[in-house]
Amino acid sequence: MKYLLISITLLLSLNVNGQKAAVQTAYNYLRYDDLDKAKEAIDGAVQNESTIGMSKAWYYRGSIYHAIYESTKEKFAPLKPGSLTEALKSYEKTIELDTKKEYYDDIIKRMEIVASQSLNTGVDNFRENKYPEALVAFQTSADINKKYFNKFDTLAIYNAGLAADKAKDATTALNYFKILTDANYGGSKLYSLMANMYLDQKDTANALLVINQGRQKFPEDATLITQGLNIYLSSGKDKEAYTQNEEALKADPGNAVLYYIKGNLADKLGKKEEAIAAYKKSIELKADYFDAVYNLGALFFNEGAEMANKANSIPPSKVAEYDAAKRSSKRSLKRRYRIWKKHINLIQKISEPCKA
Secondary structure (H helix, E strand, C coil): CHHHHHHHHHHHHHHHHHHHHHHHHHHHHHHCCCHHHHHHHHHHHCCCCCCCCCHHHHHHHHHHHHHHHHCCCHHHHHHCCCHHHHHHHHHHHHHHHCCCCCCHHHHHHHHHHHHHHHHHHHHHHHHCCCHHHHHHHHHHHHHHHHHHHCCCCHHHHHHHHHHHHHCCCHHHHHHHHHHHHHCCCCHHHHHHHHHHHHHHCCCHHHHHHHHHHHHHHCCCCHHHHHHHHHHHHHHCCHHHHHHHHHHHHHHCCCCHHHHHHHHHHHHHCCCHHHHHHHHHHHHHHCCCCHHHHHHHHHHHHHHHHHHHHHHHCCCCCCHHHHHHHHHHHHHHHHHHHHHHHHHHHHHHHHHCCCCC
8 A cells, every 4th residue: 555655646746747747838839939849838727736836837838828829920820819818828827826926027018019919800800891800809809908908998999989989889888988088188079970880770769969078078079969950850850950950050150051950940930031141142152052942942932922821811892902012922922932033043043054
């Protein structure tokens, strides 16, 4: 029995020493750039009970996988996928096991490099339309900077939001963009992006909420104003659209389309003279604006027809009053028609083909 115990102890000792030797062998392979052999040796070592808890083994594993990621040799290309992620996992495991902090300073330097490489990997994936992979890479970069350097990496977070949006993960994208807007990063563009994402989900309530939040910080931003206007127009909220259009005109007073919209909304709200003035201004800014001219003509016609109807409603006994109302309606119609005809003629003149 004594000899049996000695034999078992000897075998265990040989196994432990053998695995420790495997760790050193893996490192030697790394030194001579035999990365495939180094990977095989170190993967075996970190799975063995005798060396799985060695900080040195995990440090070497991180170094080997990092070297694989950075290698430009064609023969190691099949080993590259996922190598940076494995390097990061190994470095973090080293920190966990390295109670004496023997490797800590070096690993922190390497972590900074890994964060930068993850960001670059995300950019490459994004350009190749690999959006889920890009999202993971950007998240990794942001997480490393936050965890080890207490750094709020706005670029990585912004890119993660863009990648999530492209990957159809609206919840994640909106979460990242909200983090950035709360930190006053990204300007009005972020609010516009978020509003469009909500609109893609048919969520006009949150789209308007985001637009209004953006306008509190950027009250004169034309894009946000126009987005809000379009939402109100598509929702049939004429009063709100009218108010928003007035804001849009303040930001862009030379916009013929906005005056056309104002004319349309003012007409719906019963503000006839204001509608006429808006259509005229629209035509003044864009002489060949057919829709504005057409609506102005329709407004004139309806106004004349309304005056004629009023005249016709006068009792036959009131001949003088009836004749006066008829004359007034005819004068109004003629005057309106002359104005409208002038604009129509101008459009036709502009539309004529040029002669050589």
